Amino acid sequence: MTQAKSWTKRWWRRLRTLVDRRALERELDEELAFHLEMETAKLRRAGAGAAEARRRAALAFGGVEHAKEAVRDARWLAWAPAFALDLRLGARMLAKAPWLTLVGSLGMAIGVAISAGAFALYHSYFFPDLPLRDGDRIVSLVHLESRWRGYDRQLLHDFGVWKRELRSVTELGAFRTIQRNLVAPTGEIEPLPIAEMSAAGFRLAGVAPRLGRTLIDADERPGAAPVLVIDEQVWRTRFGGDPGVIGRTMRLASVEHTIVGVMPAGFGFPLNHRYWVAPRADPSAYAPGTGPAVYVFGRLAPGATVEKSQAELALLDRRLAAGRKGTDAEHVASRLVPYSDIGTHSAAEDEATSWRIMRLVIVLLLAVIAMNVGVLVYARTMNRGPEIAVRTALGATRRRIVAQLFAEAALLAGVSAALGLGIVAVGLRWLDRWIAESGGAPFWLRPGLSAGTVLHALALGILGAAIVGLYPALRATRGQLRGAIGSSGAGSQPRLGATWTTLIVVQVAAAVAVLPPALLKSVELGRQAMRPAGFAAGEFLTAKAALEPEASSGGGGGEAKEVDAAHAAKVQATLARLLARLDEQPTVAGVTVASDLPWGGGTSSVEVEGGRRGRAFYVDVDDRWMNLFGVRVLSGRRFVAADAEATGSARPVIVNRSFVDDLLGGAAVTGLRMRYPSSGDEPQPWLEIVGVIDDFPTGLELPGLPRARVYHPAAAGAAGADTLLIHLRGETPAQFAPRLRRLALDVDPLLQLSGVKSLAAIYAEDMQTFARVALGLLLAAASVLLLSAAGIHALVSFTVNKRHREIGIRTALGANARRILGSVLARAAGQLAVGAAVGLVLTVLLDRATGGELMSGAALVVVPTAASFAVLVGLLAAAGPARRALRVQPTEAIRAE
Numbered sequence: 001m002t003q004a005k006s007w008t009k010r011w012w013r014r015l016r017t018l019v020d021r022r023a024l025e026r027e028l029d030e031e032l033a034f035h036l037e038m039e040t041a042k043l044r045r046a047g048a049g050a051a052e053a054r055r056r057a058a059l060a061f062g063g064v065e066h067a068k069e070a071v072r073d074a075r076w077l078a079w080a081p082a083f084a085l086d087l088r089l090g091a092r093m094l095a096k097a098p099w100l101t102l103v104g105s106l107g108m109a110i111g112v113a114i115s116a117g118a119f120a121l122y123h124s125y126f127f128p129d130l131p132l133r134d135g136d137r138i139v140s141l142v143h144l145e146s147r148w149r150g151y152d153r154q155l156l157h158d159f160g161v162w163k164r165e166l167r168s169v170t171e172l173g174a175f176r177t178i179q180r181n182l183v184a185p186t187g188e189i190e191p192l193p194i195a196e197m198s199a200a201g202f203r204l205a206g207v208a209p210r211l212g213r214t215l216i217d218a219d220e221r222p223g224a225a226p227v228l229v230i231d232e233q234v235w236r237t238r239f240g241g242d243p244g245v246i247g248r249t250m251r252l253a254s255v256e257h258t259i260v261g262v263m264p265a266g267f268g269f270p271l272n273h274r275y276w277v278a279p280r281a282d283p284s285a286y287a288p289g290t291g292p293a294v295y296v297f298g299r300l301a302p303g304a305t306v307e308k309s310q311a312e313l314a315l316l317d318r319r320l321a322a323g324r325k326g327t328d329a330e331h332v333a334s335r336l337v338p339y340s341d342i343g344t345h346s347a348a349e350d351e352a353t354s355w356r357i358m359r360l361v362i363v364l365l366l367a368v369i370a371m372n373v374g375v376l377v378y379a380r381t382m383n384r385g386p387e388i389a390v391r392t393a394l395g396a397t398r399r400r401i402v403a404q405l406f407a408e409a410a411l412l413a414g415v416s417a418a419l420g421l422g423i424v425a426v427g428l429r430w431l432d433r434w435i436a437e438s439g440g441a442p443f444w445l446r447p448g449l450s451a452g453t454v455l456h457a458l459a460l461g462i463l464g465a466a467i468v469g470l471y472p473a474l475r476a477t478r479g480q481l482r483g484a485i486g487s488s489g490a491g492s493q494p495r496l497g498a499t500w501t502t503l504i505v506v507q508v509a510a511a512v513a514v515l516p517p518a519l520l521k522s523v524e525l526g527r528q529a530m531r532p533a534g535f536a537a538g539e540f541l542t543a544k545a546a547l548e549p550e551a552s553s554g555g556g557g558g559e560a561k562e563v564d565a566a567h568a569a570k571v572q573a574t575l576a577r578l579l580a581r582l583d584e585q586p587t588v589a590g591v592t593v594a595s596d597l598p599w600g601g602g603t604s605s606v607e608v609e610g611g612r613r614g615r616a617f618y619v620d621v622d623d624r625w626m627n628l629f630g631v632r633v634l635s636g637r638r639f640v641a642a643d644a645e646a647t648g649s650a651r652p653v654i655v656n657r658s659f660v661d662d663l664l665g666g667a668a669v670t671g672l673r674m675r676y677p678s679s680g681d682e683p684q685p686w687l688e689i690v691g692v693i694d695d696f697p698t699g700l701e702l703p704g705l706p707r708a709r710v711y712h713p714a715a716a717g718a719a720g721a722d723t724l725l726i727h728l729r730g731e732t733p734a735q736f737a738p739r740l741r742r743l744a745l746d747v748d749p750l751l752q753l754s755g756v757k758s759l760a761a762i763y764a765e766d767m768q769t770f771a772r773v774a775l776g777l778l779l780a781a782a783s784v785l786l787l788s789a790a791g792i793h794a795l796v797s798f799t800v801n802k803r804h805r806e807i808g809i810r811t812a813l814g815a816n817a818r819r820i821l822g823s824v825l826a827r828a829a830g831q832l833a834v835g836a837a838v839g840l841v842l843t844v845l846l847d848r849a850t851g852g853e854l855m856s857g858a859a860l861v862v863v864p865t866a867a868s869f870a871v872l873v874g875l876l877a878a879a880g881p882a883r884r885a886l887r888v889q890p891t892e893a894i895r896a897e
Contacts, residue, residue: 091411105415108464112420116457117427123452127338130444133206137300138339143332152332153293158320160283168304168312173200174294175270179546179752180252181745189741191752195273204299205269212246212261219278228257229276232265254749268443271343295342310336343442402474410465417461425449430772505835508870512839516866518777525774529767534698535629537760541726541733543753547571575716578747587731590628593716594723595620599700609673614663615706620714620721628727629696636670636691643713652690658707660692733758828878836867
C-alpha cells in the first residue's frame with residue numbers, strides 16, 4: 001500500500017509539471033532561496049560579514065540561473081516546454097528571413113512530394129497489401145519471355161500441369177477478362193467486361209456471397225448450364241435490389257446466363273470485376289504456348305515460402321522445357337510474383353529496371369534539393385556566429401542553442417511536409433481520376449493519402465530537419481565559434497577553405513546539368529499539349545474490335561494452329577462484313593482499319609540498306625487509310641489491296657517524310673530496303689520501301705520518341721489490325737455510336753466493340769496527359785531553378801561577407817576600390833567558371849549517353865545559357881557584399897583589427 005501511494009504521488013507530481021508550471025517555478029525559487037540563505041548563514045557563522053557572506057555563497061552556489069536550468073533539465077518531459085519555446089522563437093526568426101523561409105519550404109516541399117508520391121505509388125498502387133485473408137501469401141504465376149523481357153500469357157497448358165503437381169502453391173486458378181454484349185429486353189446493347197474465372201478464385205478470396213452462391217467446379221465442366229455471378233452494385237442498379245434475383249437470366253451475346261449469386265460491394269476479385277462466368281477451357285487440350293491469354297493465381301501453402309515455391313516451379317519448368325522446343329514458348333521462364341502484378345505488371349524485368357531508374361532519379365533530385373536548402377540554412381547559421389557566441393557567454397548551453405536552431409529547421413520541415421503532402425494529394429487525385437476513366441481501380445487500391453504515406457512524409461520532415469538544422473547548428477556551436485566573442489574584435493572568422501569552394505562548384509555544376517533538360521522537356525510537352533490535331537478529329541469515330549469464340553476449346557500441336565487459323569479467318573470475314581455495312585450508311589464518308597490511332601503505334605530500331613540505323617514508329621493500315629485521312633504521297637505509291645497478302649521480303653512498306661529526313665538526311669528512299677532487328681536466331685526479312693507520305697498528324701512530335709514512321713499493309717481483322725476509324729458527315733460520333741453497336745450485333749453477337757469514342761476526345765485526353773506532365777516538370781524545374789539561384793547567391797555572398805574586414809583594411813591602406821572589387825569578383829568568377837565547366841561536361845556526357853534525346857538537339861544553346869545564368873547570379877551575389885565592404889570607414893576597419 002505504501003509503495004502504491006508513493007508511486008501515485010510521484011506520477012501525480014510529474015503530471016502536475018505539465019499543468020501548473022508557475023507553481024512549480026515558485027517552489028523552485030523558494031527551494032533555491034532556502035539553500036542560498038543556509039549557505040550565507042554558514043559563512044556568517046564562520047566570521048564573514050553579511051555582504052561578503054552572500055557574495056561568497058552565490059559564488060559557491062555557481063549561479064542561481066545555472067542551477068535553475070540544471071533542475072529544469074532534470075525534470076520529466078522537461079524538453080517539451082523548452083521545445084515549445086524554441087518553436088515560438090524559431091517562428092520569429094523565420095519570419096525575419098522570409099526569403100529563406102519561402103525558398104527553403106518550397107524546396108523541401110518538392111522533395112517531400114516526390115519521395116512521398118513515390119512511396120504511395122510503390123506501396124498503395126504497385127505492391128500493396130491485399131485486403132483479403134492471408135493477402136500477403138496470394139501470388140501470381142507468370143511466364144517471362146527472355147528475348148523481349150515481357151510476359152507471355154499463353155500459359156494455359158502449364159497451368160494444367162501446375163494445378164496437378166505444384167504442392168507449394170494451393171487454390172490455383174486462372175482468369176481472363178472477356179468482352180460480351182449485354183442485350184437488354186428493350187434491344188439496347190452494352191458491352192461488359194466479364195471475368196471468366198476458375199471457381200478457385202472465390203475460395204482463395206474467402207468472401208461469402210451476399211445472395212445465392214459463388215461459382216463451383218461443376219460449372220466449369222463441358223455441357224454445364226451457363227451461370228453468372230454479379231456484384232451488389234449490379235444487383236441494385238439493374239434489378240433494384242430484388243431478393244428474388246437468383247434464377248433470373250441475363251443475355252450475354254447470344255447466350256442466356258442464369259444468375260446464381262450476388263457478391264458483396266467492394267469484392268472486385270480478381271481485379272475490379274462485377275460479372276463472373278465459369279471457364280470451359282481444358283488446359284490439357286492445349287499445346288505449350290497456345291490458347292487464350294490468361295492470368296494464373298494461387299496461395300502459398302502453409303509453411304511454404306516464395307523461395308521454396310520458386311525452386312519447385314523451376315524444377316517443373318525444366319521438365320516442361322522439352323515440350324516447348326520449337327514453339328513460341330521456348331524462350332519463357334516461369335516466375336512467382338506478387339498478386340498485384342496482375343494489375344500493374346511491375347515485376348517484369350523491364351518494368352523493374354524502369355522502377356529502379358525512377359528511384360535513382362528521385363534520389364538524385366532529392367539530393368540536389370537537400371543540398372540547396374542545406375546550403376541556405378548553413379550560410380545563414382554561420383552568419384549568426386556572433387549571436388551564438390554572445391548567447392554562449394550569457395550562459396546558454398550548447399545543447400540549448402542546438403535545440404533552438406533545430407526547432408527553426410523543424411518548423412521549416414513541418415511546413416514543407418504539409419505542403420508536400422498537399423501536392424501528393426492533388427497528384428493522387430489526378431491519378432485516381434485517370435485510373436477510373438481507364439477502366440477502374442483494382443479492388444485492393446484505396447484512393448487518396450494512406451496512413452503510411454502520411455507517416456512517410458512526417459519521417460521525411462524529421463529527417464530533413466535533422467539534416468538542414470542539426471549539421472549547421474553543430475558546426476556553428478563548435479569551440480572556436482563559442483570562443484569567437486573573445487576575438488571578434490580581432491576579426492576572427494571561420495575558415496572557409498576548399499570545402500566552401502567545392503560547395504560553390506558543385507552547386508553551379510548541378511544547376512547547369514539539371515536545369516536545361518528539365519526545362520526543355522517541360523517546354524516540349526507543353527508545346528505539344530497545345531498543338532491541335534492537324535485534321536478534323538471531331539468527325540472521326542474510333543473503336544477496338546474483337547471477336548471471341550463461342551466457347552474456349554483447344555487442341556494440341558497442329559490442331560491448335562488450325563483452330564487459330566480458322567478463328568483468324570472468321571475475324572477477317574466478320575470485320576469485312578461490318579465494313580460493308582458501314583459503307584452502306586448514308587452518314588459514313590469512309591472507314592478504314594489500322595493497328596492503332598494515327599498518332600499511336602509501336603517503336604523499334606530499324607536498319608536501312610547501307611547500314612543506316614535509327615528508331616521509328618510502326619503501324620499496320622489497310623489500303624483505305626491514306627485516302628480517308630487525305631495524306632499526301634510525296635513519292636512512290638500508296639498501298640493497294642493486294643499488298644496485305646504479301647509476306648516476307650515481298651511485303652512492301654511506306655515511310656513518312658521524317659523517316660527520310662532523320663534516318664537518311666533527305667536522300668531518295670523509294671526502292672531501298674529496310675528491316676527490323678532480329679528477336680531470335682533468324683534475321684528479320686528485308687522490306688521494300690515503295691512510297692513516302694507526308695507526316696501525319698502534321699507537326700506531331702512526342703518528346704523522347706521518334707518522328708519517323710513506317711506503315712505496313714494489313715487487311716481488316718489481320719493480327720493487330722483491329723482499330724476501326726470511321727469518318728462521319730452530317731452526324732456526330734456520339735450520335736452514331738449506338739448505331740455502330742447495333743450494326744456489330746447484327747453482324748455477329750460475339751463481335752465486341754470497346755473504346756467507342758471520337759478521335760477528338762481521345763486526342764484531347766492524350767494532350768491533357770502531356771499538359772499535366774509538363775506542368776509537373778515545369779514546377780519541379782522552377783523550384784530547382786529558384787533553389788539553385790538562392791543557393792549560389794548564399795554561397796558566394798557568404799564567401800565575400802567573410803572578407804568584409806579584409807576589404808576594409810585594404811581600403812584603409814590605400815588600395816584602389818576598383819582593383820579590390822575586381823579581385824573579389826575575379827575569385828568568385830573563378831569558382832563559378834569551374835562549376836559551370838563541370839556542369840557543361842556532365843550535360844554533354846549525359847546527352848551523348850542518351851543519343852541526343854536528353855537535350856533534343858538544343859544543347860549548344862540551352863546549356864551555355866544556363867551556365868551564363870548561374871555565373872551571373874554568382875557575380876551579382878559577390879558584387880553586393882563587396883560594394884558594401886568598400887563603404888566601411890578605414891578607421892573602423894583598423895580599429896576592428
